[in-house]
Amino acid sequence: MIRTLTLEWLKLKNYRIFWILLGMYMLSLVVIAAGGGLFLEWLKHEGAEFQGIDPTIFPIYDFPDIWQNMTYLASFGIILLTFIVIISVTNDISYNTLRQNIIDGISKREYLMSKMMLILSLAGLSTALLFVLGIIHGAIYSHVWGSQFIFDELEFVAVYFYQIVLFCTMAFFISLVVKKSGFVIVALFLYALMFEPIASTILENAPFSRDTWAADIVQFFPIKSMNNLIKVPFGRYIFKEIHDNVSLRALGISLGWFAIYLSGIVFILKKRDLKG
Amino acid sequence: MEQTLEIRELSKRFGKIQAVNKLDLKVLPGQVYGILGPNGSGKTTTLGMILEVVAPDSGIFRWFDNVSNVEARKKIGSILETPSFYPYLTAVQNLKIVAHIKQCSTDRIEPVLKMVGLHDRKDDKFKAYSLGMKQRLSIGAALLSDPPVLILDEPTNGLDPEGIAEVRALIKDIAAQGKTIIMASHLLDEVQKVCTHFCILRKGVKLHEGLVEDTLGEINRIEVSHENLDHLEDVLANFEGLETIRKNTTSLHLSLKENYNATHVNAFCFEKDIVLRKLVTHTNSLEQEFLKILKEHD
Numbered sequence: 066m067i068r069t070l071t072l073e074w075l076k077l078k079n080y081r082i083f084w085i086l087l088g089m090y091m092l093s094l095v096v097i098a099a100g101g102g103l104f105l106e107w108l109k110h111e112g113a114e115f116q117g118i119d120p121t122i123f124p125i126y127d128f129p130d131i132w133q134n135m136t137y138l139a140s141f142g143i144i145l146l147t148f149i150v151i152i153s154v155t156n157d158i159s160y161n162t163l164r165q166n167i168i169d170g171i172s173k174r175e176y177l178m179s180k181m182m183l184i185l186s187l188a189g190l191s192t193a194l195l196f197v198l199g200i201i202h203g204a205i206y207s208h209v210w211g212s213q214f215i216f217d218e219l220e221f222v223a224v225y226f227y228q229i230v231l232f233c234t235m236a237f238f239i240s241l242v243v244k245k246s247g248f249v250i251v252a253l254f255l256y257a258l259m260f261e262p263i264a265s266t267i268l269e270n271a272p273f274s275r276d277t278w279a280a281d282i283v284q285f286f287p288i289k290s291m292n293n294l295i296k297v298p299f300g301r302y303i304f305k306e307i308h309d310n311v312s313l314r315a316l317g318i319s320l321g322w323f324a325i326y327l328s329g330i331v332f333i334l335k336k337r338d339l340k341g
Numbered sequence: 342m343e344q345t346l347e348i349r350e351l352s353k354r355f356g357k358i359q360a361v362n363k364l365d366l367k368v369l370p371g372q373v374y375g376i377l378g379p380n381g382s383g384k385t386t387t388l389g390m391i392l393e394v395v396a397p398d399s400g401i402f403r404w405f406d407n408v409s410n411v412e413a414r415k416k417i418g419s420i421l422e423t424p425s426f427y428p429y430l431t432a433v434q435n436l437k438i439v440a441h442i443k444q445c446s447t448d449r450i451e452p453v454l455k456m457v458g459l460h461d462r463k464d465d466k467f468k469a470y471s472l473g474m475k476q477r478l479s480i481g482a483a484l485l486s487d488p489p490v491l492i493l494d495e496p497t498n499g500l501d502p503e504g505i506a507e508v509r510a511l512i513k514d515i516a517a518q519g520k521t522i523i524m525a526s527h528l529l530d531e532v533q534k535v536c537t538h539f540c541i542l543r544k545g546v547k548l549h550e551g552l553v554e555d556t557l558g559e560i561n562r563i564e565v566s567h568e569n570l571d572h573l574e575d576v577l578a579n580f581e582g583l584e585t586i587r588k589n590t591t592s593l594h595l596s597l598k599e600n601y602n603a604t605h606v607n608a609f610c611f612e613k614d615i616v617l618r619k620l621v622t623h624t625n626s627l628e629q630e631f632l633k634i635l636k637e638h639d
Contacts, residue, residue, distance in 0.1 A: 068441075075438045080429055161425035168392045169442040169482075170415035339394040 069179035070186065072171070076153070077183075083149060087187075090145040091194060097138045098198040101125045102206065125299075126206035128214035133298040135199050136225040139191075140295060143229050144257065146187055147236035151249045153183060154240035164339035173334040180237055188229035196222055224294050224311050231291055231323050238326040241333045261288045290318040343406050345370050345490055345521045346391065351400035353386055353545075360386040362545040363400065368523055368538075370489075373516045375536035375553070376525040377631065383545035384525035385422070388494050392419060415443045418483030419492045424475040428468035432459055432478055435467055436485060445486035457481040473504050480511065491515060493524040497531060509535060533627040541634055549634045556630045563603050565610075566592035566619040576613050580606070592619060 077083045105123055125134050157163040166176060199222075203215065236253060243249045265283045268274045283289055293315035348366040352359070361383040368374045376384050389395030391402050393410055404413030426435040436450045454460045457477040462470070470478065476499070483491060496512070497505040512535045516522055526532055532539050533553060540550040567573040574588060582601030587594045595606065603622045610617055 072438065072441055075434070075441055076427060076430075079431075079434055080427075156427070160427060161423065162427060164394050165425040166442060167394055168414060168419050168421070169439055170411060170417075170444075171442055172411045173393075175411075336396060338389070338396060340389065 069175050070182040073179045073183045086149050093142045093145060094139055094194055098135060098202055124208055126202045128203050128207050128209055129217035131199055131203050132218045132221040136221040137295045137298050139195055140228055143232045147233050150184060150233045150236045151240050152246055154237055155246035158244050177334060184230055184233040188226050191229055192222060192226040220311050221295060228291055228294060231319055234326045238329045241330060257288050261286050265289055285318055287322045290315050346404055348402045349400055351390060352398050354398055360545050364547055370521050371519055373522040373535055373537045375532035375539035376542060377532050377539055378542035380527055382542040384542060385494055388492060388525055416488050417490045417492055418488040420479050420483045420496055421494045422498060424479035426467045431466055432463045436482060439482045439485055443486040449485055453481045453485050472499060490521045495526055529627045529631055548638050562623040563595045563606055564592050564621040565617050567615060567617055580609050
């Protein structure tokens with residue numbers, strides 16, 4: 066385990082692009098964490114009113130709601146983290162170092178492990194940072210304090226960790242299939258941010274498919290099932306009913322996808338001939 | 342250790358092409374084994390399979406009598422056609438990765454870089470290297486763990502004459518240390534110069550296998566010359582070891598009976614008060630043998 070992680074570390078620690086991407090991601094987390102309050106300030110400044118309520122009094126940083134709010138917003142940033150995985154995998158393909166690593170003396174299993182260890186480390190690091198940011202903002206803004214509030218609903222933080230692992234594993238799989246980093250990033254962007262959301266919206270809302278089986282299959286889509294893990298939390302501030310727990314159904318579906326990505330990776334690593 | 346490598350009935354097909362066809366091979370410790378064959382004869386595919394980067398369709402191979410393949414690869418230094426390193430890392434950083442994978446000490450990085458003449462450039466990024474330097478780094482990487490076995494695929498491809506001579510000297514050096522070398526090449530001359538054993542592959546089939554020495558060993562053809570060729574011819578006609586004699590404008594070509602060689606010819610002439618102007622032993626070149634073998638199988 067440590068051996069495979071060290072291998073990945075040796076490959077990345079002197080790689081500038083890795084540090085730039087990681088820095089950008091960390092920064093985005095900090096901005097997202099701080100951004101909620103700033104956004105409400107901006108709404109107030111613009112004169113927006115919610116049934117006569119001053120937006121800045123919305124308790125978005127109150128424990129334990131803060132965990133769902135922050136993980137929901139932070140999940141949009143995960144795509145930046147997948148770039149690190151994409152570049153790390155496609156580099157090994159284009160520089161032919163995957164082949165060289167194996168010839169030098171690692172098994173394909175160890176190679177898979179090294180990338181999964183990278184993914185787990187990135188997820189662990191982000192989750193730790195998110196947790197610390199949550200505690201800091203909660204300490205400043207929360208109207209309640211105490212371990213029974215702070216440590217309630219921490220399952221959202223765990224799910225955030227899982228989302229990163231899931232999305233990065235998907236990126237790992239696509240990288241092995243597509244091989245070229247530019248294509249992988251474009252393909253992932255187009256699919257995750259355009260094709261699937263548009264297809265989902267059409268299927269769920271168009272007159273011909275609404276309320277039929279076609280709308281039902283949307284929840285099985287890879288990105289949708291991942292996003293369904295943490296639902297939009299902000300409805301609670303305008304007294305709408307929201308899902309304030311993790312969807313077990315989405316968890317089951319996404320675990321299915323996770324198994325598909327992993328088997329795909331194992332299959333490709335096992336079967337593909339690495340020619341010089 | 343009984344044997345270094347054993348291959349049994351190894352086969353690989355790429356689409357319509359049978360790249361390797363039921364190949365059997367055995368390499369023993371200390372051999373310098375050359376795999377000869379024209380381009381596309383399955384040499385690189387065979388090396389790819391025994392290094393587990395190409396999946397065989399059928400057949401088996403075993404390294405070092407039952408060591409797992411991954412562990413075996415850590416004891417093998419490989420120099421393949423294209424040097425593959427991380428371009429954004431320096432030579433030292435790249436070799437640290439190799440040392441980590443091979444689980445060997447990083448102490449040898451400096452001496453190895455000195456040996457391949459890259460010590461002055463050790464902190465330069467790999468992408469700034471010339472092709473020759475890249476190739477020398479891959480030689481350095483292969484020698485880093487001081488492995489008992491070395492695999493070389495067309496080791497002198499793309500090198501300048503000086504580089505070729507260096508690599509050949511290096512191979513002989515390493516072989517002299519008692520290490521086993523498995524080498525694929527289409528350069529007959531190269532195999533002849535450095536190998537002890539060889540096999541010939543064509544279209545994935547092994548056509549011939551043997552000792553280089555045996556193949557080149559027919560040293561019973563002698564060329565001699567003297568001021569008076571006719572006289573020499575008359576005298577040599579009485580030589581007991583003579584099989585045939587053929588005259589051309591400046592010399593005589595003798596072929597001798599078994600157990601006779603140039604020494605006997607020389608002694609015989611000396612006895613008859615003839616001092617030879619020229620005495621040459623002709624050996625077969627591997628090239629002639631190679632063409633002969635290919636022809637036999639046409």
